[in-house]
Amino acid sequence: MRKIISKSFNLEYNETKKGRLDAFINDEISELTRSQIQKFIKDQYITVNGQPVAKSGFKLTNGDKILVNVPEEEPIEAIPENIPIDVVYEDDDVLVVNKPQGMVVHPAAGHPDKTLVNAILYHCQINDDDMIRPGIVHRIDKDTSGLLMIAKNNLAKQSLMKQLKEKSNLREYVAIVHGNFKEKTGKINAPLGRSKTDRKKQAVVENGRNAVTHFTVLEQFENYSLLKLKLETGRTHQIRVHMQYIGHPVAGDPLYGPKNTLKGNGQFLHAKTLGFVHPRTNKWMEFSVEPPKIFLDTLMQLRH
DSSP: OOOOEEEEEEEEOOOSSOEEHHHHHHHHOTTSOHHHHHHHHHTTOEEETTEEOSOTTOEEOTTOEEEEEEEOOOOOOOOOOOOOOEEEEEOSSEEEEEEOTTOOSSOBTTBOSSSHHHHHHHHSOOOOSOSSSTTBSOOOOTTOEEEEEEESSHHHHHHHHHHHHHTOSEEEEEEEEESOOSSSEEEEEOOEEEOSSOTTOEEEOTTOBOOEEEEEEEEEOSSEEEEEEEESSOOTTHHHHHHHHTTOOBTTOTTTSOSSSOOSSSOOEEEEEEEEEOTTTOOEEEEEOOOOHHHHHHHHHHHO
């Protein structure tokens, strides 16, 4: 059964040179990603002059009329799944977990299950009206490992989100990055927003959202350095974009780093230390976990 159409776009190609169908739609409709467009073409939701086309690379000619039908998304629901999680701390209000590399934090298009949220819902009860991101107050990327704080009720959620907004909590990372540094410490203050050339990426952009990252050089090796990074703000891909911006991309980063890099399971970035005021007791709590084995093994190789 075909999905219900949620919206449609009528486009006309007015270029003297031939152009790719998927690239043209991507330029014209900013809310769609290139992968979404290619899937819609494959599923015959997009027609050229009234006819479906077989390939995303279909060449358009001047005057071609394109109809883009956007299907209604299937509802996403977070359901409990018996997936082991590394619990660092837990009480009636908060849960602190060490997320492994390769795990998405919550269900979304393309990742409907096997997420950290699915695992948490099996592990314990979360009293939250958000059906997709219950208990989630902050996130780390799929291939970034490390500490996350989870709110088990509304009191905890409001308190932890307030601390994030007021920048009163502690979030420190360690990362292996390309290149060496003359300075021992630094501060990167550069606004972030969606990249104008690649919608999958964030970038330093004029009039973007305020973003501040502090770094300290812990060790230096041949062509690489180990950094401690402290977040003042928490924007999407903040550390990865800021390090690329200053010419020291995170090693292993498939999105913002060079192809010639350290081999691993994605970026060598780990949320090592997390601190916050407990929402009920008002006591300061701080946790720290070591990076995964592949991170530590790579450090050992660099040292030798």
